[in-house]
Amino acid sequence: MPARRTALAFAAAFLAGVSLAQAQAQAQDRSIVVFSTTSTQDSGLFGHILPMFKAKTGIDVRVVSQGTGQALDTGRRGDADVVFVHAKAQEQKFVADGFGVKRHPVMYNDFVLIGPKGDPAGAKSKDIVAGLKAIKAKGANFISRGDRSGTHSAELNLWRASGIDIAKEKGPWYKEIGQGMGAALNTASASNAYVLADRGTWISFKNRGDLAIVVEGDNRLFNQYGVMLVNPEKHKHVKKDAGQAFVNWLISPEGQAAINAYKINGQQLFFANANAPGA
Amino acid sequence: MRGDVSALQLVLTADPALMEIVRLSLVVSLSAVACAAVIGLPLGALIALTRYPGREASIVVLNALLGLPPVVVGLLVYLLLSRSGPLGTWGILFTPQAMVIAQTILVAPIIAALARQTIEDLWLEYRDELAAMNVGPAGRVATLLWDARFSLLTALLAGFGRAAAEVGAVIVVGGNIDGFTRTMTTAIALETSKGDLPLAIGLGMVLIAIVVVVNALAWGARRAGERLAG
Amino acid sequence: MLAPETDLPLELRDVSVRAGATQILDGVTVAFSPGAPTVLIGPNGSGKTTLLRTAMGLIEPSGGRVTWGGRERVPPMRRAIVFQRPAMLRRSAAANVEYALSSADVPRAQRPKRVEELLALVGLSGFDARAARRMSGGEQQRLALARALAREPEVLLLDEPTASLDPAATKAIEDVVRAVAARGIKIVMSTHDLGEARRLAGDVVLLHRGRVIEHGPADEFFAAPKTEDARRFMAGELLI
Numbered sequence: 001m002p003a004r005r006t007a008l009a010f011a012a013a014f015l016a017g018v019s020l021a022q023a024q025a026q027a028q029d030r031s032i033v034v035f036s037t038t039s040t041q042d043s044g045l046f047g048h049i050l051p052m053f054k055a056k057t058g059i060d061v062r063v064v065s066q067g068t069g070q071a072l073d074t075g076r077r078g079d080a081d082v083v084f085v086h087a088k089a090q091e092q093k094f095v096a097d098g099f100g101v102k103r104h105p106v107m108y109n110d111f112v113l114i115g116p117k118g119d120p121a122g123a124k125s126k127d128i129v130a131g132l133k134a135i136k137a138k139g140a141n142f143i144s145r146g147d148r149s150g151t152h153s154a155e156l157n158l159w160r161a162s163g164i165d166i167a168k169e170k171g172p173w174y175k176e177i178g179q180g181m182g183a184a185l186n187t188a189s190a191s192n193a194y195v196l197a198d199r200g201t202w203i204s205f206k207n208r209g210d211l212a213i214v215v216e217g218d219n220r221l222f223n224q225y226g227v228m229l230v231n232p233e234k235h236k237h238v239k240k241d242a243g244q245a246f247v248n249w250l251i252s253p254e255g256q257a258a259i260n261a262y263k264i265n266g267q268q269l270f271f272a273n274a275n276a277p278g279a
Numbered sequence: 280m281r282g283d284v285s286a287l288q289l290v291l292t293a294d295p296a297l298m299e300i301v302r303l304s305l306v307v308s309l310s311a312v313a314c315a316a317v318i319g320l321p322l323g324a325l326i327a328l329t330r331y332p333g334r335e336a337s338i339v340v341l342n343a344l345l346g347l348p349p350v351v352v353g354l355l356v357y358l359l360l361s362r363s364g365p366l367g368t369w370g371i372l373f374t375p376q377a378m379v380i381a382q383t384i385l386v387a388p389i390i391a392a393l394a395r396q397t398i399e400d401l402w403l404e405y406r407d408e409l410a411a412m413n414v415g416p417a418g419r420v421a422t423l424l425w426d427a428r429f430s431l432l433t434a435l436l437a438g439f440g441r442a443a444a445e446v447g448a449v450i451v452v453g454g455n456i457d458g459f460t461r462t463m464t465t466a467i468a469l470e471t472s473k474g475d476l477p478l479a480i481g482l483g484m485v486l487i488a489i490v491v492v493v494n495a496l497a498w499g500a501r502r503a504g505e506r507l508a509g
Numbered sequence: 510m511l512a513p514e515t516d517l518p519l520e521l522r523d524v525s526v527r528a529g530a531t532q533i534l535d536g537v538t539v540a541f542s543p544g545a546p547t548v549l550i551g552p553n554g555s556g557k558t559t560l561l562r563t564a565m566g567l568i569e570p571s572g573g574r575v576t577w578g579g580r581e582r583v584p585p586m587r588r589a590i591v592f593q594r595p596a597m598l599r600r601s602a603a604a605n606v607e608y609a610l611s612s613a614d615v616p617r618a619q620r621p622k623r624v625e626e627l628l629a630l631v632g633l634s635g636f637d638a639r640a641a642r643r644m645s646g647g648e649q650q651r652l653a654l655a656r657a658l659a660r661e662p663e664v665l666l667l668d669e670p671t672a673s674l675d676p677a678a679t680k681a682i683e684d685v686v687r688a689v690a691a692r693g694i695k696i697v698m699s700t701h702d703l704g705e706a707r708r709l710a711g712d713v714v715l716l717h718r719g720r721v722i723e724h725g726p727a728d729e730f731f732a733a734p735k736t737e738d739a740r741r742f743m744a745g746e747l748l749i
Contacts, residue, residue, distance in 0.1 A: 033373050033454075033456075038472070042469075042472065042473050046457070047457070060459075062373065062454070062456040062459050062460075063456060063457065064373060064454030064455065064456055065455070077361045077362060077363040077364075078361070078362030078363055078367070079361050079362050079363075079372050079373070179472075180472050181472070182469075182471070182472025182473050182474055183471075183472050185474060186471070186472070186474055189474070201473075204473065205473065205474040206473065206474040206475045206476075207474030207475070207476055208474070235362055237362060237368075237370060404596045405596055405598070407562075407567060407592060407596070408592070408595065408596045408598075410567055410585075411565060411567065411585055411589065411590045411592075412585075412608075412609060412612040412613075412656075412660065413584050413585050413586060413612060414612055418612075422598070422608075426598055426599040426600065427599075506640070507601070507640065
């Protein structure tokens with residue numbers, strides 16, 4: 001009877017679809033969702049430290065990487081248990097607004113100004129402000145993340161520090177791409193432009209083309225990371241125990257040592273500073 | 280996956296991380312096609328067999344939905360499943376289920392639209408015979424679905440191709456979480472953003488190979504079936 | 510709705526069918542009763558096909574009444590039709606017949622045996638596994654007959670069952686029609702072949718422009734047609 005057979009086939013197909021998906025959802029209890037930035041994800045730091053945390057606690061950490069602004073928005077909507085980002089002012093506002101429990105400093109790395117090896121703008125120096133002024137003066141191509149990420153807000157702060165109101169003074173040389181760090185580096189590589197990047201992503205980035213570091217080592221290029229548990233009083237389903245365990249581990253001596261131990265090509269990418277005053 | 284090995288090596292050594300990504304891609308896309316078939320085939324049949332005011336308009340809308348942008352679907356499902364959204368209590372955002380839901384929405388219109396065309400053509404042929412045999416509405420739908428099954432397989436394949444190839448919806452609702460919601464396409468996007476273009480291309484080749492193999496299997500099944508059923 | 514005891518007599522009273530501005534049947538009154546085959550003849554476009562479909566209940570007349578055993582709107586459980594170009598289900602020959610059996614609520618256990626009998630009756634023994642749509646026109650016509658007979662009808666409507674068939678295939682169909690009629694099933698069939706009408710008909714209905722011109726016993730009709738139109742039709746002069 002074709003009618004019955006077809007109905008059976010339908011039921012079977014539906015059950016198969018649902019149960020396959022269901023099987024994926026097993027063991028969800030001992031897991032947390034952490035929203036972090038593209039720079040930490042792309043640098044490979046999590047691949048290094050999460051297995052250690054899992055071995056100790058049995059908690060699965062699921063990392064979704066977005067720009068800092070986006071990650072904080074996701075936390076505001078209650079879709080993350082923990083946010084681990086790098087834009088101190090935005091983080092403080094997040095906590096002040098009641099979306100995060102408490103901000104803990106974790107580590108820092110630094111930003112570097114990347115540009116063509118030939119340095120057409122003559123931006124090479126130890127001074128980021130002088131470098132940006134030179135780029136603006138020459139109208140040399142500059143790629144901006146333009147995505148409200150931590151790196152983007154750091155870049156905007158640096159323009160401000162250089163006395164340049166970039167929103168008003170930008171010209172066709174200044175391109176906002178609205179994408180992640182990797183995409184910005186790919187774009188800069190393809191168009192021989194300057195771009196501000198975090199050192200971790202730069203070290204592990206492969207498609208460099210003609211790009212090299214133009215400015216590094218300036219104190220103003222310092223990049224602080226903070227971690228926050230999303231406020232369980234705002235969002236009841238936040239896994240506060242597992243989430244807090246992760247936060248505590250990151251700032252514990254053990255977690256801090258794990259961060260310091262992560263190296264690519266012998267270079268340390270992140271510097272743990274949970275106990276540094278004012279970080 | 281480490282960036283310092285070539286894509287070819289990953290495939291040849293059946294790298295566990297790569298196999299997990301391939302497995303998840305297949306599970307999510309095939310589940311979505313199964314769910315979309317359950318929705319799309321009867322819906323296509325219903326539109327093919329019934330006459331109602333606004334039918335033409337609904338066909339136009341259905342055909343337009345073939346071009347649904349994946350990222351828009353992803354965003355809608357995201358807002359739906361977000362803790363702050365209407366279905367937030369399900370708590371399935373950033374899980375494979377959420378990816379299946381998004382892809383189901385993406386694929387169901389494709390299956391429904393192609394099924395409607397196929398079934399309507401067959402219905403024009405069968406209508407008088409089935410009426411003369413006093414076959415009721417449910418029996419008609421079942422008969423048409425069964426007899427058009429090899430043509431409908433093509434509709435399912437089109438849906439699978441769309442699901443397996445899209446990145447916009449799964450990256451928004453799945454989050455590209457390593458070892459949990461990372462699929463072929465989101466892995467390709469990630470490797471591209473890391474600047475590892477050879478690995479991205481290698482993963483793309485694997486994806487294309489899988490789609491070709493699935494299509495070849497379905498094509499073989501269709502030919503064998505047609506020889507038997509005409 | 511409960512089917513009546515019988516679909517016969519099948520009566521059309523003053524039946525009209527319109528399609529847009531065209532009058533396809535125009536006040537047709539005719540009754541089909543148990544007995545020898547009734548053959549509908551008439552030029553192309555005279556309304557034979559529409560009359561058969563209306564008698565089957567597939568077309569709702571715009572005027573007049575169709576009754577089966579004296580009742581209206583009887584679902585097609587005791588009657589069957591073979592269309593001029595029957596649609597073959599995309600299945601094997603045996604599965605086509607089996608489908609008709611299941612549509613007639615024949616219990617599953619009885620079906621394989623009935624399939625064999627019906628295929629044998631129409632001369633298609635051994636065709637069971639053949640894909641129906643890959644069979645020849647004559648074979649498809651006979652398979653459609655087997656499908657119709659699977660429903661064990663009291664009345665079987667055949668729309669030009671031998672049109673476009675070669676003489677051997679035509680003879681095969683006519684043999685089946687005779688065998689079916691001999692079992693007491695009422696046959697109503699259309700044809701444009703006067704020779705076939707002479708060979709098979711118990712009575713003849715001549716249609717022209719959607720009207721019944723003449724209806725009477727076949728021997729009388731062919732020996733001494735009552736109307737001028739009938740004489741002209743048989744002389745090949747009556748056109749639409």
